Amino acid sequence: MNRRISDRISYVGVNDHHKVIFEGLWPLPFGVTYNSYLVRDEKTALIDTAEADFSREYLENIREAAEGRKIDYLIVNHMEPDHSSLMKEIREHYPDITIVTNAKAVPMISGYYGITDNIKVVKEGESLSLGSSELVFYMAPMVHWPETMVTYLKEEQTLFSGDAFGTFGAVDNGITDSDARLCGWLDASENCFAEFKDEMTRYYSNIVGKYGQTVQAALKKLSGLDIRRICSTHGPVWEQHVKDVVSYYDRLSRYEAEKGVCIAYASMYGNTAAAAKALAAELAGRGVKYSLHNLCTENVSYAYRDAFKYDTIAIGSPTYNNDIFPPAYSFMYGLCARLVKNRKFLAFGSFTWAGASVRLLNEMAQKQGFELISEGISFPQGYSQEKCDMASVADIIAGK
Ligand SMILES: Cc1cc2nc3c(=O)[nH]c(=O)nc-3n(C[C@H](O)[C@H](O)[C@H](O)COP(=O)(O)O)c2cc1C
Ligand SMILES: [Fe+2]
Ligand SMILES: [Fe+2]
Secondary structure, X not given: OOOEOOOOEEEOOEEEOOOOEEOOOEEOOOOEEEOOEEEEOOOEEEXXXXXXXXXXXXXXXXXXXXXXXXXXXXXXXXXXXXXXXXXXXXXXXXXXXXXXXXXHHHHHHHHHHOOOOOEEEOOOOOEEEOOOOEEEEEEXXXXXXXXXXXXXXXXXXXXXXXXXXXXXXOEEOOOEOOOOEEOOOOXXXXXXXXXXXXXXXXXXXXXHHHHHHHHHHHHHHHOOOOOXXXXXXXXXXXXXXXXXXXXXXXXXXXXXXXXXXXXXXXXXXXXXXXXXXXXXXXXXXXXXXXXXXXXXXXXXXXXXXHXXXXXXXXEEOOEEOOEEOHHHHHHHHHHHHOOXXXXXXXXXXXXXXXXXXXXHHHHHHHHXXXXXXXXXXXXXXXXXXXXXXXXXXXHXXXXX
């Protein structure tokens, strides 16, 4: 595979097809990449590193891309260990290397790796000459850690954006979006951005989702730059789809959504599940887009993805110890923690002797500023159309 992105820039990152759960929480059905880049000029600069398990492959990629030269700088945009954990190995291989980062990363570098020397601290807007080209640093705090910064290679209008504009999914066939394919994707008829869009949404909603406001601030700051290429730390290098990716991150961070319903339910004995499926059938009959998620059996990241994708969220929960059933509570709590806003909301669920879940879900939704599309449907014992009128709810959602 050609790892050369331009005369100056080579890709030195790795595909991870082995990790099952990212950050201890998120499944990786299509794998993930840890992207790192080498910029060659009179001086050479490595941008970020990779995950600890990949030291051999990663060092070999660097050795090849360096073409016999030493590495002068390691630019640290982000300290999360998926990108920083090979710093020590890099220093062992290239003892003269200078780490270039911002003041907030310095205690993290020492705390994680015990490294305190050969660190050059840069500030907002400061630049570093590599000879014929210059790297410029911009702080992007809380996208999604406090030390986050991005690095701009002026002469190539290239933004090394850290996790921003990143996506889950290992990259097959090539590095840039003109030939990269989502690993494991069978229908190769879509363009690269369309292929990765769902996994980008799942990455954003689960990992960055809470930080809409700071992503907006970063986008505003970067809007003055002429960006022709985005080299993020996860997924393809964006060249053809820079505009698509930037405007999609803009949409996501403003919590903008398309018309549709994310139905997420939890159920012990199938009664709330039957109501969820009835809602799905009524929506399908009216041509309303929806997705249906069983919170008891499915990883919750898919439901969060669709809560960011669709403008309506419907949560089904039985009453459990006079409360919301834990998997549904956990999902609702996560929506609130991610500061999701501008959504329409419906709660429904079965109880046996005294319903509480729908009332409590509605309370959380109202506190969050969601618009209740009805008072919710709390029904005793078994599901039936008479007790649980999903047709009327679907009419409201469809705007009938
Ligand atoms: C551990 C446990 C606690 C429950 N607590 C309540 C309760 O506080 N109030 C109530 O009305 N029903 C309670 N129920 C009954 C369920 O709400 C009822 O079985 C409901 O129909 C289950 O819906 P499902 O089929 O969607 O799981 C409880 C059930 C279990 C197993
Ligand atoms: Fe990160
Ligand atoms: Fe990351």
